[in-house]
Amino acid sequence: MIYLELFLVFLKIGAVSFGGGYGMIALVREEVLARGWMDEERFLNFIAVSESTPGPLAVNMATFVGAEQGGFWGSALATLGVVLPSFLLILLIACLLKNLLRYHAVQAFLGGVRPAVVGLVLATAVGMMGDVFLSAADGGAHAFDFRAAILFALLLLAALGYRKVFGKKISPILLILFSAGLGILFYGVG
């Protein structure tokens, strides 16, 4: 039953989404790709949409996938699922276990989780680079997409240049807009 599946999958994602933001991206990607709820291309499109709309990625993803797979109730249940674990845990900490995080054993556990999450994010990014740079050419064989590589280099330059000039990190939305322009220029005109 799709409602139950949506709820449980996003409950699982909510329960282990340490590291916030992109920390949960490996797991969400795995789950939605494996279930055929999205393909890689759509997944990347969606992350851009999620970055350009308010709200955390995990919640946005739950709402969107839920709506596509199960309409309003699918959407509501997936969102409930992703929020529920942290809601209960924070409630527990706030009312009972104020000192939970001060235990050395808990800190030791989290100390091991953190580098694992970083490893997952980096590995996911490298895997995605493969997908983006090796576009499926006409014959279905993979060909190196030079335009994507040049685009990537330009984005890197833009991000570094922005930091140099303004002294702070470029906002993701600005970078997404820039890449949209480059995409039209490279793929639409070229």
Place this chain on the structure above:
Amino acid sequence: MSRGRQLISLFLTMMKIGLFSFGGGYAMLALVETELVSKKRWIGKEEFLDMVAISESTPGPLAINSATYIGYRLAGVIGALTATAAVVLPSFTILFAISFFFDAFLSFSYVAYAFQGIRVCVVFLILSAGFGMLKSVRRHPLELTILGATFLGMLLTSLFAVDFSSIFYILIGGAAGLFVFLLFRIKRGKGGTET
């Protein structure tokens, strides 16, 4: 302030945070601080930092975690429910609406071209987020081993299409941290004063 008024105020403030928390995570930290600490004075600066630390160490997005925490502190379980629902509501509504138009929007050819560029950008964003997170990892043999093993393991399993959920890496990492901690404790207990 009556309880009803306080709940309404809590709901509206959290909805505002939910509506303007673009970019997620740390991008909304400044907004939360302005609203809750400077404007509403619901919690002090110190408790705010505690709350951030708790949010970082528990699963779930920062916005949700801090809403639950503040809601509970102000008005108990009802407050936690109110605040959490309020912070989720804006993005829920927006994304639900977008789900109807997304594919139609993408079928415009120039939009599709734009998204070809945007996909490269998203990968760039994730990669730079990963590099940013590297800074939070201590230069400690255990943590570096976990990081390297997870990175390689994840790459290899996806390359050879082995089914191995990333949950396991997270749990193994945590277990390794715990194991080494207990090992040192036992060793110290037996050997007396070691380091």
